[in-house]
Amino acid sequence: MEQTSQKTIPKRSEIKPEFKWKLESIFPTDEAWEQEYKKVQELIEKIETYQGKLSEAPSVIAECMKTYEELGLAMERVYVYARMRRDEDNTNTKYQALTDRASSLSIRVSSAVSFLVPEILSMPDEKLDSYIADERLSKYRFYLNEIKRQKEHVLSAQEEQVIAQVGELAQAPQTIFGMINNADMVFPNIKNENGEEVQLTHGRYIHFIESYDRRVRQDAFKAMYDTYRKQKNTLAATLNASVKKDVFYARIRKYPSALAAALDSDNIPVEVYTNLIQAVRDNLPAMHRYVSLRKKLLGVDELHMYDLYVPMVKEVKMNIPYEEAVRLVKEGLAPLGDDYRRVLDEAFSSGWIDVYENEGKTSGAYSWGAYGTHPFVLMNYQNNVNNLFTLAHEMGHALHSYYSDKHQPYLDAQYKIFVAEVASTLNESLLMDYMLKTTEDPRQKMYLVNYYLEQFRGTVYRQTMFAEFEKTIHERVEAGEPLTPDTLCGLYYDLNVDYYGPDMVVDEDINMEWARIPHFYNEFYVYQYATGFSAATALSQQILHEGAPAVERYLTFLKSGGSDYPIELLRKAGVDMASPKPVVEALKVFARLLDEMEELATYV
Structure with a gap:
């Protein structure tokens, strides 16, 4: 499939099924997603019943942690499915709505479980140590020890509440920088390789600075930093505030x-x-x-x-169709052995990868998924060297997650x-x-x-x-x-x-x-x-x-x-x-x- 030879970007429906991921392995239908959504709501109510009771016995923490795992797993599936469906085509209003609902539900989950760490840390050290040593909590030992390790840096409940409340203020330097950098910063026009006036932007700067025309590179470089220099006092004050926040x-x-x-x-x-x-x-x-x-x-x-x-090196044309990229990745990763190769074969043939660009699809590339299902990879494959290496890169993330999820319990897998x-x-x-x-x-x-x-x-x-x-x-x-x-x-x-x-x-x-x-x-x-x-x-x-x-x-x-x-x-x-x-x-x-x-x- 010569995707790069097409002049127009195809619609989602025009992409062949073998080049689409199969999100049905998370939920076979949207109705099944709705059932899991309801399950998350029920588990939120359930986990809230443990608040104030964790110090009663190791069995109570064990039950709470089991519910915490179930809640995390279900929420992960709900969010990942909705978001990845939206990523297929961001103009699809149905999945925009599902993603919004999943995001709101995720905030409710975070709020519902926020009592967990402070309550565990409020226990005396001797009692917490005896709980961690209890066989009923062996599955959660690393998780609990990690909470305990940072205990000396956790403040009182009241102080932690104050710090949480100033969190939004603490984001101010980053937010201000983002507004200056992405919204208010206006770059001048420069002449491109053909002598045409083109406005410089962040995205175009990358193209210009890689140009074989040295005049274009120099003009883009100077225009970029002249623009920043006009804001140097504001930008210095913003970065200074961010560093002071870190030190605080x-x-x-x-x-x-x-x-x-x-x-x-x-x-x-x-x-x-x-x-x-x-x-x-x-x-x-x-x-x-x-x-x-x-x-x-x-x-x-x-x-x-x-x-x-x-x-x-002057540009060398290396046309690498997707099928050839798959072959090269398999051959290149052969030193990792038969089992790794087996999982790679499964990934390439079983709907793990969404290969080509379509209208409305999220740009770039990523590997993602939910615990309990295989990982997925989003690509917008073009027939070049960069995309070949991007495919190998994302498959590295995917197989790391695959092996991790297969061999570790939920809380230790990430x-x-x-x-x-x-x-x-x-x-x-x-x-x-x-x-x-x-x-x-x-x-x-x-x-x-x-x-x-x-x-x-x-x-x-x-x-x-x-x-x-x-x-x-x-x-x-x-x-x-x-x-x-x-x-x-x-x-x-x-x-x-x-x-x-x-x-x-x-x-x-x-x-x-x-x-x-x-x-x-x-x-x-x-x-x-x-x-x-x-x-x-x-x-x-x-x-x-x-x-x-x-x-x-x-x-x-x-x-x-x-x-x-x-x-x-x-x-x-x-x-x-x-x-x-x-x-x-x-x-x-x-x-x-x-x-x-x-x-x-x-x-x-």
């Missing part, structure tokens, strides 16, 4: 720093964060070498910041964000290894190496630079120093000089880039992109070189879900993220890719 919450919850507070929810040692920055800084010579190679391959006298995104990107990125790494080994055309191979190098630059080096910036600005506020526009611009500019090295002309305009990064309003989040990518790269190398023992460790990791802390799960898989070693090993792969690119460049 950390202090009131008795954490030594905002960084420690952010990492504690997943029980991640602060050393993981600092080791990442140090390991990447120790390997900056490889990034500087990459910059030199980019300068050489682009054939420019000076490499500027606006030259970082254009492919180093894996943490820290490990969420490991399975998806590992699939991309294995597929890339296969593609590089089997692609004979030197230009296609260069195109693939360029793609992979960019993954490293964007995910490990750039996100670590962001992480270092975040760490520094939080430390400044914790020390009582103000974050003025000059401070933020100076810090950000100096980091770019360090990270990109002597062959890069670090244009002054880049010192405003901090102002357009929405992740800075979600404190200490971005480092997980770099750690996840590093862990996945290190694990993929073990699988390729060790074979069966490494595969067994990795599958055990997939099956473990959220049954232990992320660091421990990865340690059992074969990577210790508390040490810098996985990051160093990943960056050795980056260095080898540079070698390969330099060698290929001599032949083309």
Whole structure:
């Protein structure tokens, strides 16, 4: 099916059934969804009857937790089905309504179960310990111990209520930034490759900065940051307020720093964060070498910041229809063994994937689902390399969820964000290894190496630079120093000089880039992109070189879900993220890719 050859986007009804997911495996009919909706309402009433009684006996907590699981499972199915039906075609008013009802019901569920954690923590430690040790609660032991672990950072019921009430106020910096960035910021017109006047937008900037026309890249770059610079005082004040909010919450919850507070929810040692920055800084010579190679391959006298995104290789046409992508993904992931291959075959042939774009369909790609049914993958497949790797990526998420759900009880199945990107990125790494080994055309191979190098630059080096910036600005506020526009611009500019090295002309305009990064309003989040990518790269190398023992460790990791802390799960898989070693090993792969690119460049 040559979807990309169609000039118009087909209607949902025009897509062949074999290219649609089968949500009937969640609910066979909408009427069955209505029955589950009613069941959730009944379970809400049931769980509320346990309030004030949890300390009576371990059997009461066990009964309450069983109801809590049933409620969570049912609510998950209700919400996922409605939302995914809506995602098929967002113009369908029936599923808009179902999604709205599911969202409202979800809020009621959150409210109904809000007593659970405070009531458990209000019990004396000795009593809680004896309950946790009780055999009737063995299924919930990790869940209960995790609640207890954070007890010292939970305040009194009255204080927690006050903090909950100011939550909306605390969202103000992020909300204000979103309005400035997405609604009020108006960018000027620039001339595109054909000399036509086109207004710059966030979406078009990505296209322009990748343009083979250098004038277009430079104009877009300058126009983008000139616009942000006009708002620099407001944006600096907004980011300053966000950082102060992070510091306030950390202090009131008795954490030594905002960084420690952010990492504690997943029980991640602060050393993981600092080791990442140090390991990447120790390997900056490889990034500087990459910059030199980019300068050489682009054939420019000076490499500027606006030259970082254009492919180093002139575009190579690699037409990859969906059926071919399926074959390549299967072949690329063969090192993961027969059982993984069996589940992949099932996924591709049993209605897990919604393949093609249609009118009203949600854009992009994701993997999602409800516990108790297999996962689903939404794609908007186009016949290119990027979509091939997106398919491998989303199947990584899907099989992680499949194995996790199959081997863990509901409360222990959901894996943490820290490990969420490991399975998806590992699939991309294995597929890339296969593609590089089997692609004979030197230009296609260069195109693939360029793609992979960019993954490293964007995910490990750039996100670590962001992480270092975040760490520094939080430390400044914790020390009582103000974050003025000059401070933020100076810090950000100096980091770019360090990270990109002597062959890069670090244009002054880049010192405003901090102002357009929405992740800075979600404190200490971005480092997980770099750690996840590093862990996945290190694990993929073990699988390729060790074979069966490494595969067994990795599958055990997939099956473990959220049954232990992320660091421990990865340690059992074969990577210790508390040490810098996985990051160093990943960056050795980056260095080898540079070698390969330099060698290929001599032949083309």
